[in-house]
Amino acid sequence: MLRVYNGALQYYQAQVVDPNIYNRWFRLNVVHNVNLSRVRVYIDGVQKLSVSGRGGTSHYFKVGVYTQNNPSSYMESRWRDIKIFKKN
Template sequence: MAALLIFACLLLMHLACSWPVDPTKGFVELPLNKSNFHNDKPYDLPVSDRYSFVDGVHKLWVYSTDKPLFKNSATKPRSEIRIRGYDYSSGVWQFEGYGYVPCGTTGVCIMQVFGATPPRATTLMLRVYNGSLYYYKAGPVVLENIYDRWFRVNVIHYVNASKLQVYIDGVLKLEPPGHGGTNHYFKFGVYGENDSSYYMESRWKGIKVLTKM
């Protein structure tokens, strides 16, 4: 009987963790307009060569042979949107967006929470390797088989508690620690990482920034 009760409790805990919820409940959505979206792209190209916005969808792409963001920089090529106007250093903040990664894109960061204690630069990176979404490179798999489909991404940053939560399609997938830092902001798009494909692309829609007052 005791073993049966333990099994039932474990089953209920598993179901509770895998059942979709609304991560935005209790948060306040902040207004966003065009001025809040700043494009980071190869320094020698116009934005339109690596970004489009059609029917509410942000499409961002880059090639592994592209130039970095700044001349003489050693950073990898990127085509990202940096959300401006909502930098934060304390409190509880949330990013929401629907992401799409076409088959073949690999070795790339598609979403990040920028800002950390040096020598780190970021508090969180969601990367794509061979069709799966990872926490950084060596971290756990957040979602498998992501190619050619839309998926909802919610990242909550509890700054004072130094922790984050990552929800995919309303299901809590990851609770990594924070990495310090005095200024944070959200970015999405494509940023080349190790072992990247020649062509990298991600698409995003329904972007929101939320906070708890």
């Protein structure tokens, strides 16, 4: 759901989350509250996006770099301390 186009981190292709995401490391947190149908995105601890979810009752978690339209010739991601929380 988060993609980079022309150096801007975007929510799908509709909304800019951070206009200048290239050439820097950043901490990304995504909170997806399925019950409230709400998605919040944080960059370096600052909330950058809060939008309605896109529906569905079954979701899965992916980690990594995936190409989309017009992929870059260089992609890198490093992950550590991943935590997944689930409300009872």
